[in-house]
Amino acid sequence: MNRLPRDPLARTLLADRLIQTGWQIRSSHRAEHVSQQQFSDFHAHLRRAELLLIDVCAEHPEYALAWYLRVITSRGLQLGVGETRRRYDRLAEHHPHHFGGQSQLLQQICPKWGGSWEAVHGFAQECTQNAPAGSPTGALTAMAQMEHYLEVAEKGGTRAAETYLREPDNHARLRDAAARSVLHPAFRTDAHHAVNAHSAFAAAHSAAGRPAEAAPHFRALGDHASVFPWCYLGTGDHETEFVRHRKTALAKG
Incomplete structure (x- = not known):
């Protein structure tokens, strides 16, 4: 048998x-x-x-x-x-659109794990474009930018990292990814990865000095936040950074 x-x-x-x-x-x-x-x-x-x-x-x-x-x-x-x-x-x-798996592969192809920034941003862009509307996959674009932000900050300081995030092309890709994913009407706010996805966008806009654009993501998050990527900002304490940036964003947006 x-x-x-x-x-x-x-x-x-x-x-x-x-x-x-x-x-x-x-x-x-x-x-x-x-x-x-x-x-x-x-x-x-x-x-x-x-x-x-x-x-x-x-x-x-x-x-x-x-x-x-x-x-x-x-x-x-x-x-x-x-x-x-x-x-x-x-x-x-x-x-084919397993957000957790995509997030883990994104980490692997970062330079700190043996990859390259070309591979990181290319993978995020490819996944975002191929994902169904309203999928959390678009947050890979924000995650990729925050990983890149951290390396620039470590090598050239916070101001250089902020400048990187403010580059028009990076800003445009972030806005497009959000429109396709967490800000799309088809996005499920109760989805398993909703907190991680909105946190990535909120952190990227906050780190770039765009509190008004971070505000919709903070409103969606409420009192919930992930550790990453808030741990990449300022003090490194994710709770402190989340609360601080949320207060600024909701006051301006």
Whole structure:
């Protein structure tokens, strides 16, 4: 008698927990500020998660959560852009507009993980143009700009980073992406990724000194906010930055 594939949920949730614990051990610091012991423990957790996820993906090749998590483990284990892209492509075969997977691949193709800014902005633009109207995917454009903003800020200071965001082409792409996604009538305000998506746009406009354009996103957010990308601004405390910029934006917009 052939055995039916086992239910994937329990194993996938355990893998997810291992991954989250591993990233907490590693911390969000740049690699040069992470100790060898942290890296060793981090990789050990991710390898345990991988063993679980490999079996799940073999038994349930269409299972989105498992492939999404394998995109994350590929980056953490430094398997390279090509392998991470291969895993994302397997996810996209069954779920072509998976915002979580797209967000994770976007991280992988950033220069800090071995990619390039051309790849980052090109991927965000491609996903935004191909996504259905009202999809959160447009927020990838804001996320890409905030990642670029952080690198410019680290190398040239906050003023240079603000100048980057204010470039007319960047501003136009951000407005177009918002119109296609979170500001489109078809966007579901109760969608799982609504907070992440609106936060990305609100932060990008706030960092560029455009509080009036950030205001619609703050109104949609209410008292909810994601850690990223508010942690890239000012003090680095996401709650402080969110509250500060929201107060300014709602007063002006």
